[in-house]
Amino acid sequence: MFNLNDIIRPNVLKMKAYSSARDEFKGSASVFLDANENSLGSLAGDKYNRYPDPHQRKLKARIAEIKSVQPEQIFLGNGSDEAIDLLFRMVCRPGQDSMLHLPPTYGMYEVSANLNEVALQAVQLTEDFQIPVEEVLINLKPTTKIIFICSPNNPTGNLIEPESISELLRAFKGLVVVDEAYIDFADARSWTSRLQEFPNLVVLQTFSKAWGMAGLRLGLAFASPEIIAVLDKIKPPYNINEATQELALQALEREEALKDMIEEIVQERELLLEALPDMPSVEHVYPSDANFILVKVTDPNGMYKYLLDKGIVVRNRSSLPGCEGCLRISVGTLEENQQLLQAIAEYN
Numbered sequence: 601m602f603n604l605n606d607i608i609r610p611n612v613l614k615m616k617a618y619s620s621a622r623d624e625f626k627g628s629a630s631v632f633l634d635a636n637e638n639s640l641g642s643l644a645g646d647k648y649n650r651y652p653d654p655h656q657r658k659l660k661a662r663i664a665e666i667k668s669v670q671p672e673q674i675f676l677g678n679g680s681d682e683a684i685d686l687l688f689r690m691v692c693r694p695g696q697d698s699m700l701h702l703p704p705t706y707g708m709y710e711v712s713a714n715l716n717e718v719a720l721q722a723v724q725l726t727e728d729f730q731i732p733v734e735e736v737l738i739n740l741k742p743t744t745k746i747i748f749i750c751s752p753n754n755p756t757g758n759l760i761e762p763e764s765i766s767e768l769l770r771a772f773k774g775l776v777v778v779d780e781a782y783i784d785f786a787d788a789r790s791w792t793s794r795l796q797e798f799p800n801l802v803v804l805q806t807f808s809k810a811w812g813m814a815g816l817r818l819g820l821a822f823a824s825p826e827i828i829a830v831l832d833k834i835k836p837p838y839n840i841n842e843a844t845q846e847l848a849l850q851a852l853e854r855e856e857a858l859k860d861m862i863e864e865i866v867q868e869r870e871l872l873l874e875a876l877p878d879m880p881s882v883e884h885v886y887p888s889d890a891n892f893i894l895v896k897v898t899d900p901n902g903m904y905k906y907l908l909d910k911g912i913v914v915r916n917r918s919s920l921p922g923c924e925g926c927l928r929i930s931v932g933t934l935e936e937n938q939q940l941l942q943a944i945a946e947y948n
């Protein structure tokens with residue numbers, strides 16, 4: 601049985617949530633002399649002289665409606681990268697505990713683990729980039745506190761079989777984090793719909809991809825209210841700035857425009873998936889449920905430099921075990937994709 605208090609770091613368990621004078625005060629006031637702000641105003645524009653809402657109440661309420669969860673099941677981070685880091689700090693004792701991830705996958709799990717002195721356990725994905733469940737189960741130790749699963753996976757682009765994830769959720773007594781940064785481009789249900797069923801499930805999403813707000817830094821973690829309360833306790837109080845909160849609220853009113861944008865990106869992805877296999881320098885094109893494509897080419901380093909010379913930047917993943925020979929290419933606009941295809945076609 602999963603018991604949250606069994607896995608939270610002892611010193612985190614003892615901590616109390618940050619509370620400001622504005623949280624404690626109930627009622628109306630017009631003179632705020634509690635936070636050492638500049639009451640004269642801000643050179644950057646209206647309102648920015650005041651600290652943002654540390655609880656992001658309005659934003660969470662709106663996200664809760666859209667995602668069909670409770671506001672208490674939402675944590676907001678300065679990008680989902682911040683949520684990844686806080687998850688380590690929440691359950692992993694530095695120098696003692698470990699996490700398990702499934703390469704080739706998103707690099708930040710490893711970076712953040714190293715930064716927090718959390719030992720790394722790596723179980724390679726299978727040839728078709730799925731989870732070898734038995735092997736993961738054999739590798740779990742009493743000190744393993746988190747399993748990171750990325751679905752759709754970066755850089756391979758595929759969804760992970762739901763059955764494998766639910767098997768790990770049932771068998772593991774630590775946190776299972778399902779990173780859904782690219783879920784909006786996939787034809788799949790989010791794991792947020794199964795939070796009630798699994799008390800050890802954490803789902804990560806982000807405004808950086810489909811919503812097109814990478815520059816604003818806003819990531820989400822969905823989990824039980826108990827897990828979210830701990831994340832809120834250990835986050836920096838004002839981690840989501842005022843401009844981001846305002847702009848995200850505005851963006852959330854434009855769901856139709858979001859759908860159109862996703863549709864266009866998926867359409868462009870399908871065109872690339874169709875065109876790339878015909879190129880002489882392309883050995884294999886992996887299927888994609890995301891807004892990027894993993895492409896195996898005959899000469900990855902040569903092709904990478906050649907594209908750079910043409911002013912086109914892609915990601916060279918050829919040195920990653922499991923991705924030998926591969927470039928990861930984001931889906932761009934129609935014009936960008938045509939430029940890319942023409943350049944690859946002319947490569948020799």
Ligand code: PMP
Pocket residue numbers: 678679680681682706750754779781782805806807808814817818819
């Ligand atoms: N998870 C995955 C799988 C990603 O690819 C990325 C960004 N490349 C992130 C999380 C981080 O996103 P954010 O911008 O929200 O920090």
